[in-house]
Amino acid sequence: MSTQDTQHDDLTPVPGRRKFLNTAALAGLAGAGLSVGLSSCKQEAPPAAAPAAGAAPAAASHGASPHLAPGQLDEYYGIWSGGHTGDMRILGLPSGREITRVPVFNPDPLVGWGITNESKAIMGTKADGSLRYTVADTHHTHASYKDGTYDGRYAWINDKINGRIARVKLDTFECDKITEIPNVQGFHGIFPDKADPVDPAITHTTRVFAGAEFSIPLPNDGSHLNDVDTYRSLFTCVDAETMAVRWQALIDGNCDLVATSYDGKLAATNQYNTEMGAKYEDMMSAEKDACTFFHIARIEQAVKDGKFKTYGDSKVPVVDATREANKDPKTALVAYVPVPKNPHGVNASPDAKYFICAGKLSPTATVIELGKVLDWFDGKLEDIKATVVAEVELGLGPLHTAFDGRGNAFTTLFLDSQVVKWNVEAAIKFHAGDKNAQYVVDRLDVQYQPGHLNASQSETREADGKWLCVGCKFSKDRFLPVGPLHPENEQLVDISGEKMKLIADHPVRPEPHDFIIVKRDRIKTRQVYNLDEFPNAVKDPKESGVFRNGNKVTVKLVSQAPAFSLREFTVKKGDEVTLILTNLDKVEDLTHGFAIPKYNINFIVNPLETKSVTFKADKPGVYWCYCTHFCHALHLEMRTRMIVEK
Amino acid sequence: MSTQDTQHDDLTPVPGRRKFLNTAALAGLAGAGLSVGLSSCKQEAPPAAAPAAGAAPAAASHGASPHLAPGQLDEYYGIWSGGHTGDMRILGLPSGREITRVPVFNPDPLVGWGITNESKAIMGTKADGSLRYTVADTHHTHASYKDGTYDGRYAWINDKINGRIARVKLDTFECDKITEIPNVQGFHGIFPDKADPVDPAITHTTRVFAGAEFSIPLPNDGSHLNDVDTYRSLFTCVDAETMAVRWQALIDGNCDLVATSYDGKLAATNQYNTEMGAKYEDMMSAEKDACTFFHIARIEQAVKDGKFKTYGDSKVPVVDATREANKDPKTALVAYVPVPKNPHGVNASPDAKYFICAGKLSPTATVIELGKVLDWFDGKLEDIKATVVAEVELGLGPLHTAFDGRGNAFTTLFLDSQVVKWNVEAAIKFHAGDKNAQYVVDRLDVQYQPGHLNASQSETREADGKWLCVGCKFSKDRFLPVGPLHPENEQLVDISGEKMKLIADHPVRPEPHDFIIVKRDRIKTRQVYNLDEFPNAVKDPKESGVFRNGNKVTVKLVSQAPAFSLREFTVKKGDEVTLILTNLDKVEDLTHGFAIPKYNINFIVNPLETKSVTFKADKPGVYWCYCTHFCHALHLEMRTRMIVEK
Structure with missing residues (x-):
């Protein structure tokens, strides 16, 4: 293992701790109440948890800003895993604003994910029609490639709990397949x-x-x-x-x-x-x-x-x-x-030459x-070990590495609560014996305990070295306190210059793991569906009605603000009802919702979309089904009345 | 109905449309594809949906900024209803950052809401132990008062679908009661x-x-x-x-x-x-x-x-x-x-004198x-109508009103896509016959179709007139496109001066309805639990173990990073297992998770918290239960092994 400690005392503040962690040491630390997980390498106490509005460390005078004027669009899509929320999150960067969440593995009562027949077919059901799985833990998300960069077709995301992989279409930002x-x-x-x-x-x-x-x-x-x-x-x-x-x-x-x-x-x-x-x-x-x-x-x-x-x-x-x-x-x-x-x-480095492994319990990164x-x-090559061209010390708890496309790597140091910027070719030279090769370029304290990080287009040949996001697992005192459960802190760092500059803190619901940052022109969305995409579409209000086949009843209706095509419909207790709703409103952003009280049904239909639900009409009475998605001045008045006869 | 149109032509751009909307007119508009809901009063087309990074309208040069330097805390808590996501959202303002989401009516697989026995007892279950309701539609949230301002004890939130009201404790930001x-x-x-x-x-x-x-x-x-x-x-x-x-x-x-x-x-x-x-x-x-x-x-x-x-x-x-x-x-x-x-x-106005009703289908506000x-x-008072002291015209589709504590009201105009600032006492004078009373103070275009709005401390005697948030139901072109489902747009407006100034756009997952903005010193949180709050707490690792009573098995364990106190535990197929987990880690922000593959179980335990789950061990095999909440350098290694014998 090579070390550069003696040359970079300013960058590696506590050389005494920069030794290979062994079993006894870590176990001891664990027994002592996890100080290893929470203390920074500098052994300084983090700031107190009480609100302190005046605190405005670092970077305040920096030119780059994530603050967009009203109406201004972000430059990058951030595609984030949601952790145990089971979804994918789409952020705009550099603003850090969450633009949408894509339900994937877990039910979502807004979209009707896990409620509609179409989503249940993707998610998977048990013999009784209930969902096979209702929890998930997404960790990693990566997108499809063409010619070494993103082609905007798909992103994939995993579920660690139940061993599943899902695909999200990037034209509509919807999950279309899940494989166990x-x-x-x-x-x-x-x-x-x-x-x-x-x-x-x-x-x-x-x-x-x-x-x-x-x-x-x-x-x-x-x-x-x-x-x-x-x-x-x-x-x-x-x-x-x-x-x-x-x-x-x-x-x-x-x-x-x-x-x-x-x-x-x-x-x-x-x-x-x-x-x-x-x-x-x-x-x-x-x-x-x-x-x-x-x-x-x-x-x-x-x-x-x-x-x-x-x-x-x-x-x-x-x-x-x-x-x-x-x-x-x-x-x-x-x-x-x-x-x-x-x-x-x-x-993988964007020059296609190297894979870099971070050491976690070793303070090193290994370049293969x-x-x-x-x-x-x-x-x-006789000895497989000769594939290792560098194994250099970076700091305590190195986890993940991103790239700027200019030969530099950025590695999170979990225990040090730092990101270290280092030059890959310099590290290789240093490893080869050139002790004058200064591979560590910069260090930045982050808040706190970073896991994944990624840079704009870092996982492609188009790594552009503009922005770095750092997924800090602990946020402690960085946001207004909200009780025992803290958000995580996705920090935004400007990496366009030689020195890294911390620009903003973004709280996120736990816990995103990995994410990618994609130039916005790599993704082309479709903003309105086509009626023909849905085989069961109710294409004309005249097709609306209640169609009975024994105790199986199909209710067909359409939404056109501010009304559903059926103002009321009647079924009988015990019927198996399949309700098909097509939104005939064509205007972009004109989404309707459909909720049935006491029946655990809610879903939305986007412009020209069709969805269906199937349920047993087991409770007699009057149920006002209403539009749950604000659509019109008469939105509150937009209802239909389900009458369930005894 | 009084009108001020002729005096404020600059503020009311299309006087011709400012007439009382009648049934025929609205029905016709509805039939014509909802132009009433989507066209602005100015009858200008909104900007095209394509990304346009250069666009930076208005407010760019304004002094007030929602952009906090890294580490700086917000001045206000925003307590937001989540709409059909069924939760409550806690934002920091003026940054607009979402700090946490509080699961209330709908299951949340991160917290384990709807999974743990404790949360199921609050949410309500059917005879078979499954959740009674799995969807909800929250609209309104308001907090508890003392002496005319917030006392930081509780916030309440409704579920429109199933007719429920829930309470959230503001010391821990957790739901503790739900009433149907x-x-x-x-x-x-x-x-x-x-x-x-x-x-x-x-x-x-x-x-x-x-x-x-x-x-x-x-x-x-x-x-x-x-x-x-x-x-x-x-x-x-x-x-x-x-x-x-x-x-x-x-x-x-x-x-x-x-x-x-x-x-x-x-x-x-x-x-x-x-x-x-x-x-x-x-x-x-x-x-x-x-x-x-x-x-x-x-x-x-x-x-x-x-x-x-x-x-x-x-x-x-x-x-x-x-x-x-x-x-x-x-x-x-x-x-x-x-x-x-x-x-x-x-x-209710903060001077305690008036209630104001907005007209929706009438362009007026009524002051009672x-x-x-x-x-x-x-x-x-003989005639109840004499309680109305003003009924003045504001614009098309007035919905909700907020206050600055300086005598001004701010009302959203859904159809006009505007916020109108007006002076209440001037409106009363105008209504009383003083046609020189200039009650309309300012108008601001918002993007687009605003529903609720609220101002900092507006619903208290301490309305401070600093910030206004406007919940715009349509966002159209304001954010990077993400397919057919658009976010809503919570716009931040500086109301400290005479003129309103639009400061920032914040995308939010549909669909928040109402919200309140609370000075941060009104809320005092507890950041770590006390072991004694939980009657079933496993207070010492030595209490861990598997305790059998017939086919009912209780598994007691604790978490202390990076390990669970039991490294493995064995149950038999058919057992009804109750697993109790206490997090003995005391450090703030040191939360652990617990997932069981294929068993639909995931939940977190915050520092010194105890939770339990009950499930049927119906699948023989080995199940690695793991910590789902990043906690330690050895987080990935933090597991226990559930062995289910045939």
């Missing part, structure tokens, strides 16, 4: 590929990779339970278009984050639990874990050749990517590159040269 | 009282009033359905402390918004459907509707005297507040003050003097 991945648990990192590994004509995303964090029995049906040594993790490939699971790879250790190469040949995951331990002390017992590279073309050839197994009820082919089965580099499906202790984060990994797979 | 109001539908406006009507020692809130918007059969059990003329609305009084329904009042017509007098003697609701029509054309057939005043002391005496009925299963006493039963002012429980056509909004209403109840 078999035989995994704690599915964490995802990343789309950027090109095909074999066909040079395919320069856009056709696969998404997913890493399972927790090892489990295969299959996990209760037939073997306690023998942790037999638990395993799978690395998964999902088809970007069909969203079907293409294949899985059985590995040693676990998966965490995922990165993909620009040439489509490699995907990688960092592994913090090569020990396959069940307790945190076991998981951090080894001094080295791994960044594991998958050779996509070889894996897909193996699948074609029938060299796979399946587990349990799943029909997904699973190739063997364990160390034991992949000893010969020339045929190996996988390469395990050793990196220091419990790494977190693996990020992709050309050398391919050399190893080709049998041209 | 019997025999109402479309329950809309709420307002707490500000003093007791009889006991002068009680100068704080002890009641909350609630207005039911939709008339229904009483009881609504299917025994009579179609005869709309028999449907009725009730005005409801809820006890502020116990949250039990104290009494209801049967009225003619419907209820809408609610206001209360500073002396505690009067509550009022505006009525847009005195016609008791079932269709919007019927609802707008009369030229006058009403603002209806309730004499609280008399109503409560009538209840004491046993002068009430009950309906259906409800035991709540219902007094008769119909016109027929209240003809003699000296004994009347209610006074119906005629106001123009389908009024919307009733607001409370002293005169009391005079009428005392038999000192």
Whole structure:
């Protein structure tokens, strides 16, 4: 491990703590009440929690501002994961304003997500028609590529709790597919590929990779339970278009984050639990874990050749990517590159040359040269360790890395509550022995305990080095107090100059994990639907009515402000009612809502959209169904009356 | 109706449209595709929807700014209703940043609201233990008073869909009570009282009033359905402390918004459907509707005297507040003050003298003097119409009114997409015949179609006239496009000077209705719980374990970063498991989460908080329960293993 401490005392304030963290040290810190998680490296107490309006540290005099005048539009879309809110959030940047939230895994009573038949079909239901899952924990979101940059088609997002991956269409910002991945648990990192590994004509995303964090029995049906040594993790490939699971790879250790190469040949995951331990002390017992590279073309050839197994009820082919089965580099499906202790984060540099793993329990970042990994797979490099071209010290608790497109990397230091800006080529020189290579460029204190960060277009060849967002997990005293649950703090940093400048604090509902920042011209939205997109559309008010087939009743109606086409409709107690509502208003932004009291039904219909709900009319009486989305001067008067006869 | 058009041509750009809207006109506009709802009074097309970064209209050079430097705290809490997201939102102002969302009526998978046993007990469950309601539509939120201003104890919020009122404790920003109001539908406006009507020692809130918007059969059990003329609305009084329904009042017509007098003697609701029509054309057939005043002391005496009925299963006493039963002012429980056509909004001025009703379908605001209403109840005023001291023209579609504490009112004009600032005393003079009284002070175009608005401390005697927020229902082109569903636009206006100045646009998820703006020193939060607040707290890691009683199993554990006290626990398929988790971490902001894969369980525990969940262990296998709330450098490693034996 290289170190630059002695040269950068100003940038690394407490050299004494900058040592490799070992098991005993961290366990001790944990026992002492989590001081490791909450104290800054400087060992200064953070400001008191009481409101202090006068406090206006740093950056006040800086030219860049996130404050847009009224009516001014943001320059970037921020696509944010929502954490355990289960949604995707769309921010405008640099203002930091949340423009919309896209319901994905969890029900949303505004949109009617999990209430309408159309959304339930995407979310998945049990035999009784109720939702299969009602909680989720989204961590990572990444968008589809073409020619090395975003093409504005899709973004994907994961659910760690239930092992699902979802796709959001970026033209309408709606989820259209959710896939549950078999035989995994704690599915964490995802990343789309950027090109095909074999066909040079395919320069856009056709696969998404997913890493399972927790090892489990295969299959996990209760037939073997306690023998942790037999638990395993799978690395998964999902088809970007069909969203079907293409294949899985059985590995040693676990998966965490995922990165993909620009040439489509490699995907990688960092592994913090090569020990396959069940307790945190076991998981951090080894001094080295791994960044594991998958050779996509070889894996897909193996699948074609029938060299796979399946587990349990799943029909997904699973190739063997364990160390034991992949000893010969020339045929190996996988390469395990050793990196220091419990790494977190693996990020591809925009020059397409490197993956960078942050050390988490090691104060280092490891730079792995992709050309050398391919050399190893080709049998041209004897020692896999030689793929590591730098392993340099950055500070305590390095987690994730972003890029400015000018050769600099920005890494969050969780324990130091800092972002460190460092130059990748200088780090490589330093690692190679040039102790005059000044790789640390700048450090910025952030508030507090940063996890993910990302820079504008950082994950593309168009990284433009303008803005950096830092997802701080603790906000403490940065916002008006609102009781025991604090928001997180997404801080905005201007990275256009040599020095980083903190520009703004943005509170966010816990807890976004990862996010990307996309130039606004990369996304082209559709603002009004087409009636023909909906096979069940009620295209004319004259088609409205109540249609009975035994005790199955279909109610068709349309909305045109300020009225629904049926002013009343009658059903009988016990009927299974399917209500289909088309919004015939065409004007952009003229959305209507539809709520039925006591029936747990609410949803919206956007201009020219159709949605349907199915429910049992089990409560006799009069129910005023009303428009829940302000639409017109007579919005309050916009109702229809459902009469349920005894 | 008075008019000031000829004097203020500059402020009322299209006098030709400023006429009383009649049924035919609005119906025609509705038929023509809602131009009434979407065109501005100026009949200029709004800017195109395409992004236009250069656009920076107005206010750019103004001194006041909502932009806080990093670390700077807001001056006001904004307490916002969330509309059909069913929650309450807490904003910081002037920054407009959303600091937290308080789950109330709808499940929240982050907090575990609707998942934990504690939250389910507040939300209400069916016999099978599932949630009674999963959708809601919050409209109005108002906070508790003492001595005419906010005392920081509670805020209340309504659910229009299912007729519920909830209370949020403002020390922890958590909902602690939800009450379903019997025999109402479309329950809309709420307002707490500000003093007791009889006991002068009680100068704080002890009641909350609630207005039911939709008339229904009483009881609504299917025994009579179609005869709309028999449907009725009730005005409801809820006890502020116990949250039990104290009494209801049967009225003619419907209820809408609610206001209360500073002396505690009067509550009022505006009525847009005195016609008791079932269709919007019927609802707008009369030229006058009403603002209806309730004499609280008399109503409560009538209840004491046993002068009430009950309906259906409800035991709540219902007094008769119909016109027929209240003809003699000296004994009347209610006074119906005629106001123009389908009024919307009733607001109390901070000088405690007036209630103001906005006309909605009339371009007017009506000023009602409370002293005169009391005079009428005392038999000192013959004609109830004499309580109206001004009825002046403001513009098209007036909805709601806020105040600056300097004698000025600010009213939203939905159709004109404007806020009009007007002087109340000047309006009274103008109405009294002084045609030189210039009551319109200023007009400001807003973007677009404003509903509610409110000013800092406007609903208290401490209205300070600094900031005004305007809830615009349409945002169209004001933010980066995100597909068919647009955010709403909460605009911030500086009202400290004579002219209003638009300062910022804030997108918000649809759809906030009402909100209040509270000086930050009025709210004192508690940032860490006390273990003793939770009777089931696991106070020591040694108390952890699995405790079996037949097939009922209790799992007790604690969280202390980076570990749960049990590293694994075993239950049997078919067990009913109650899991109790106490967070023994004491550090502010150190929240942990707890998710069980495939079991639809996720919740958080804040520092020193205890929560529990109960579920059936119906799926054998290994389930890694993990911390979902980033807590520590070893957060990812923080897990416990639930083993479900076959």
